Amino acid sequence: EAQVTQNPRYLITVTGKKLTVTCSQNMNHEYMSWYRQDPGLGLRQIYYSMNVEVTDKGDVPEGYKVSRKEKRNFPLILESPSPNQTSLYFCASSTIRTGNQPQHFGDGTRLSIL
């Protein structure tokens, strides 16, 4: 089944404790992206990647890191999480080879940072 898998789905942690949210897709998509969703602010882009080893900042990259060493994986790293990073996070992927294709979203990761 074609899917985008995020882990964990839920996480409660404390300020300053490094964490990684994994994202994996099995559709051989070139493009992957991370968004955070907060009430009233919609989906704000954190980082995106057009292909392996190519990443770019979105609108809200501060406090986050990403890497794209393999095509299928695009982990989101919070080196020193803070309470203002408490949010619902979505990973998405799509193909850009054929153009104009929908984005496929993971089920989301709800992070609470105390």
Add this chain to the structure above:
Amino acid sequence: QQPVQSPQAVILREGEDAVINCSSSKALYSVHWYRQKHGEAPVFLMILLKGGEQKGHDKISASFNEKKQQSSLYLTASQLSYSGTYFCGTEWKYGGSQGNLIFGKGTKLSVKP
């Protein structure tokens, strides 16, 4: 830069119609529309590519005015299942970011019996 969606929220009775607008300050290559139920992942509705193009999805259709950098989503004869938050995602025409989507803040649609 996020596209601007309006209205922010709308409440309908079953069977009523609604229009959701999406406006960008940048020239657009395409506009995507998604619907999200509370706490779930956004679900793809449709993509609009060319200026003036209208696409339909059941009783949900959309148009894209490339010149005005705007898109509108039309929901006719609304059903309870249409409730959710609707997002437009814009793909900019220039700047080497083709394929990348920037989403608006969403429009919350509530359909009442």
